[in-house]
Amino acid sequence: MAKRRNDVPTESIALRAFAVLEEVVRAAAPMSLDEVTHARGLPKPTTFRILSLLQSAELLRREPLTKRYTVGPRLTAFALDLWRQSTLRVQWHRVLEEAVAEIGESCNLTILEGDEVLYLDRVETRRPLRLHLEPGTRVPLHCTASGKLFLCQMSRDQVRRLMGPEPLESHTDKTITRYADLFDDLEKVLATQVGTHDCELFDDSVAIAVPIADAAGYIYAAVAVHAPSSRESIESCMRHLPALRKAAARIGATMMPPPAELPGSPVATVRRGPGAAKQGPAGPVSSTSSAKRRGASRAPSRRPLR
CATH class of the missing domain: 3.30.450.40 (GAF domain)
Structure with missing residues (x-):
């Protein structure tokens, strides 16, 4: 039997690919290779191989002009089946x-x-x-x-x-x-x-x-x-x-289930009103927009597929 490269367990590879898939699904807009690489903290060649694999399986789609990755037709169909069932x-x-x-x-x-x-x-x-x-x-x-x-x-x-x-x-x-x-x-x-x-x-x-x-x-x-x-x-x-x-x-x-909270911790709420978000030079953007969600504060998210 052929030895698995670097003895990496199959589930680790699968979970790594799933994490990349999750990142693209949660993004507010299609993501570039560099953005996915930075968000997941993986080597760029590794990220590219995973994205190519997901693209070949039609779980992701690569936009022809921007070369950015977004949800593919197979993943969309799967998500809709989950919602319906x-x-x-x-x-x-x-x-x-x-x-x-x-x-x-x-x-x-x-x-x-x-x-x-x-x-x-x-x-x-x-x-x-x-x-x-x-x-x-x-x-x-x-x-x-x-x-x-x-x-x-x-x-x-x-x-x-x-x-x-x-x-x-x-x-x-x-x-x-x-x-x-x-x-x-x-x-x-x-x-x-x-x-x-x-x-x-x-x-x-x-x-x-x-x-x-x-x-x-x-x-x-x-x-x-x-x-x-x-x-x-x-x-x-x-x-x-x-x-x-x-x-x-x-x-x-x-x-989604309510988030686990420590005793005495403040309850997170949906931002409302003009003081709840900042508008930068790029336009109407929440101060906790997709860049921040994918950045340093990588708290577990329970967002469903969209």
Whole structure:
């Protein structure tokens, strides 16, 4: 039997590859070879071999222009199968049903999937006038309430790299198509932690969304309410924030266990308000953005795949 190189146990190699995979999955935008190497503290040749292996297995995808690595089609399919088969989905659906019963409008649960928003689940209102969208629906980031929540935690460079050159695709006469306007909107979203959609993707449709975030404030999912603009406005939707945040908290509590804390240690909370984040020259970026999450403070994370 051939001797294994350096007698490294198979599980060590597998776990090392899984750690690299985790790093790319958690990143707010596609990562370069140097960024993955620095984040994992591995030799560059080793990182490259692992990334190439994951790419060949279609677990990761390498962007042809930027040469950066992002989630591949096989990993996406695997993640979605996990979401669909999870017994927790029954609990999430029940929470959405209760939110719809309280609010009276359609509610949905979304995640970031590549450069789109993916509907994990949705419960429609019983009112005859409504926008019908099925779970599995994908919508753009720049003109949806949930999408703006996911974008607001990225730097301007990351947003541009993810969205591509302007003008951004227009869907209605109210769609934001210029980055200057989008960044202004994202600053408001970052400060309020409320994403908005005002007839930007669909005519006669408004929506607001609230985040589901981990202990570090990283937004990995969102809960939103949709309504016809003939029945609701952005302003009137704001009265539903308590119900939405309650639903988001309940769903978030099932997605990951509470962090272990030492007696007397402060409880980590999601950043809210203008004083909760700093805006650097690169744009609306949280002070604990992806660079910091991948840097020195490498606390264990329980973020699900996205």
